[in-house]
Amino acid sequence: MSGYIQEDIDPEELAHRSELASSIAGSVRELIDATVRTEVGEADIAEARRLIEAATEILRKDQLPGAYGIRFNTDGTKRSWGNAVLGRRNPIAPPIELHHGAEFSWTEVDLGAAYEGPAGLVHGGVLALILDQLLGSTAEFQGVPGMTGTLNVRYRSATPLGRIRGEARVDRVEGVKTIVTGTITRDGKVTAEAEGIFILPKWARGEVSDVLRKSVGEG
Numbered sequence: 001m002s003g004y005i006q007e008d009i010d011p012e013e014l015a016h017r018s019e020l021a022s023s024i025a026g027s028v029r030e031l032i033d034a035t036v037r038t039e040v041g042e043a044d045i046a047e048a049r050r051l052i053e054a055a056t057e058i059l060r061k062d063q064l065p066g067a068y069g070i071r072f073n074t075d076g077t078k079r080s081w082g083n084a085v086l087g088r089r090n091p092i093a094p095p096i097e098l099h100h101g102a103e104f105s106w107t108e109v110d111l112g113a114a115y116e117g118p119a120g121l122v123h124g125g126v127l128a129l130i131l132d133q134l135l136g137s138t139a140e141f142q143g144v145p146g147m148t149g150t151l152n153v154r155y156r157s158a159t160p161l162g163r164i165r166g167e168a169r170v171d172r173v174e175g176v177k178t179i180v181t182g183t184i185t186r187d188g189k190v191t192a193e194a195e196g197i198f199i200l201p202k203w204a205r206g207e208v209s210d211v212l213r214k215s216v217g218e219g
């Protein structure tokens with residue numbers, strides 16, 4: 001499967017590149033929030049556009065031919081820096097960091113104005129996006145990875161914008177299928193519940209799966 005790339009980088013250099021990636025993504029995330037919430041007038045908008053377009057031109061000086069893909073170091077570490085949920089190069093991604101424990105995985109993240117659906121509330125698709133990655137990464141961390149086959153989300157009550165917590169655990173494994181359950185809570189109250197079926201696809205059931213199983217994820 002293309003897009004899985006072996007790319008060894010010295011750990012010190014990698015840490016440096018990781019920091020650079022996070023810093024620019026953070027700046028662009030700020031820009032997104034500022035854009036959603038700005039009330040400035042036409043002249044300021046024009047000036048801001050000029051500066052943004054100049055910044056885009058600088059970044060375009062040297063670009064990958066396409067998406068970032070998933071990159072592996074020989075030590076087994078893995079980089080998904082373009083990932084839409086946790087990619088550290090990706091300002092579209094909510095600023096999510098996943099934590100994995102023996103029993104369950106979790107994340108806590110602040111969802112601001114850029115993630116709004118109904119007025120003042122988190123968009124349901126954003127919650128599904130976060131749950132998909134959280135549940136999928138939980139399966140992966142437990143050594144039973146797969147692509148999302150089915151994701152069911154039950155929105156029990158509205159989720160106000162602000163700090164949310166996601167939690168997930170592997171419920172059971174049935175052959176190539178891993179069933180993972182999870183929740184989103186806001187102020188200690190469960191607002192959404194999910195169950196996902198993650199399936200190790202045919203193309204990954206041989207040698208590739210050994211690499212995927214051993215790899216440690218990093219967004």
Ligand SMILES: CCCCCCCCCCCC(=O)SCCNC(=O)CCNC(=O)[C@H](O)C(C)(C)COP(=O)(O)OP(=O)(O)OC[C@H]1O[C@@H](n2cnc3c(N)ncnc32)[C@H](O)[C@@H]1OP(=O)(O)O
Pocket residue numbers: 132133136137140145146147148149150175176177197199200201202203204212
């Ligand atoms: C690589 C690691 C990445 C690791 C990635 C880790 C990060 C995860 C987080 C990101 C998650 C994503 O966004 S993933 C992107 C969104 N998802 C996708 O694009 C998936 C698209 N669909 C597919 O590629 C395929 O349909 C698969 C992989 C889901 C299944 O195809 P397959 O590999 O040919 O499976 P197959 O042998 O036919 O079926 C195996 C078993 O699963 C059941 N089954 C098949 N499809 C489904 C289904 N949609 N929902 C429920 N169950 C299903 C079958 O009945 C069978 O059950 P039985 O007879 O054995 O009982």
